[in-house]
Amino acid sequence: MNSITEQLLGVVADWSGGVSFKGAYNIRENGQCAGRQSSPNISIENKPDAPGLVIRIKAAAQGETVYIPACVTKGGVDDLVYNDFFIEPGADVIVVAGCGVHTDDEGEARHNGVHRFFVGAGAHVVYKEKHIGTGGGAGKKRIDPITDIELDEGAVLEMDTLQIGGVDSTTRKTRAKVGARAKLIIHERLMTDGDEQAVSDFAVEMNGDDSAVDLVSRSVAKGRSWQDYHSVIRGNCRCTGHSECDAILVDGGRVNAAPELYAGHIDAALIHEAAIGKIAGEQIIKLRTLGLTEEEAEQRIIQGFLEA
């Protein structure tokens, strides 16, 4: 494992250096396995038909964490990986799947992770996905994740996805099918700057009675960056759906938000909220009356907005 990977892991997967992660993990570096360990309740094996992994999580896994980070540390690498997660009914796990791309040269550094989650009845999954781009090379840094989720009856998946910055281009696709009494919670946070572009695309099918989805996206578009947000929640049964898309514009940042709700059942209750705009002047002034400079106030407001 090279030093850039170690640095990226520190940011995207809370890697503290030195020793490996506790419990089950797989570290992917430039398309290769840089370290792997299974645990008694979580097995990690190569996918037989494609690059990637099969992660099987037993019901006995309660409060365990599995780390599946991937790093690209040089230009000219276009990494594509398919990871399947099979979570047994009743399991309770945290999946950390951060990704960092780095290039110091002219070549493009790209990671494209296709993650599929099959969550058994009553299982609880917290899925943490943190993305960052680093390096001073002219090569583009791209991360294009695809996440497919299937929740069985009463399952819960909480997805916390964060792009900190430095990624020139990203297309993030998330699709989910939510079963009876299952709940999907998605919290997306995006920061773009310079000429960066980000596309977020969510499609959630509510297929089981009393299913629920809560989709919150918060983003900040700075510089000349561009963001495009699409979400579709389809209520095909008695269900509740809430989506919220808030964006802060700074400088010449631009955002397009196109939320869509479809109610195909009389008891589908769906709500969408959206707000796009610059930071309110009174917020800056309030923090300045506490002693912050205008720049510090703006930074703190953005930090809080993305952390919330």
Place this chain on the structure above:
Amino acid sequence: MLELNHISWSVPGGEIILKDVSLKIPDGKLTVITGPNGAGKSSLAKIIAGLETPTAGSILLDGEDITGWDITRRALGGIGYAFQQPVRFKGLTVRDLLELAARKALTDDEVCDLLGKVGLCAQEYIDRAVDASLSGGESKRIEIATVLARRDARVLIFDEPEAGIDLWSFSCLIDAFESIKHQRGDSMLIISHQERILEIADHIIVIADGVVRTAGSRVMVLPQLMSEEKMARCPMGKAGKGGIE
């Protein structure tokens, strides 16, 4: 001491709000500015905090001319200002805001103490977002707490702190103001119409139509104000007992 010398201010391109206002806010005293709506009281508070720039006149803090200081510099120089209409933030918690005000990390006990002074239970509010989920009264009390957290401030300005606050919390607030006066020794300037606030003032300044109409000790000004207030309520001399005959 905070001194305002010949301050004038107009709405940009419009009406003259303050006309040649001069006044002194003495150290360690509670000064209340009162007067009818639209008299220019809040404008004066904003000018002191640097939110508005006077068209004429100067502001001195302990003899130093701060007229040209921006909002941040005035805050760091010791001016604390509580907004009449509290600002809401999506993403900042009550603790965040109080820590920004205190310019340091606060212990739970310190946060509890600050919120207790404005009548809020810390456990319920410490991690709450300062956003639209708070009622007007809750926001107002948190706003006031951000100024109480300013241990470095020498002049604390509160613009109509009573607005939107229930009676019980208002009593807490009165206690907090008296405690600041007696224990911290900071100067306080409160914009208020509220009789109970006027009653704890050391000095009262009455502004009307953009000019200082009366200024002096509470003992001197308050009876005069009360008398005028009664006259205004019962101009025809039908107030009955205690009224004008």
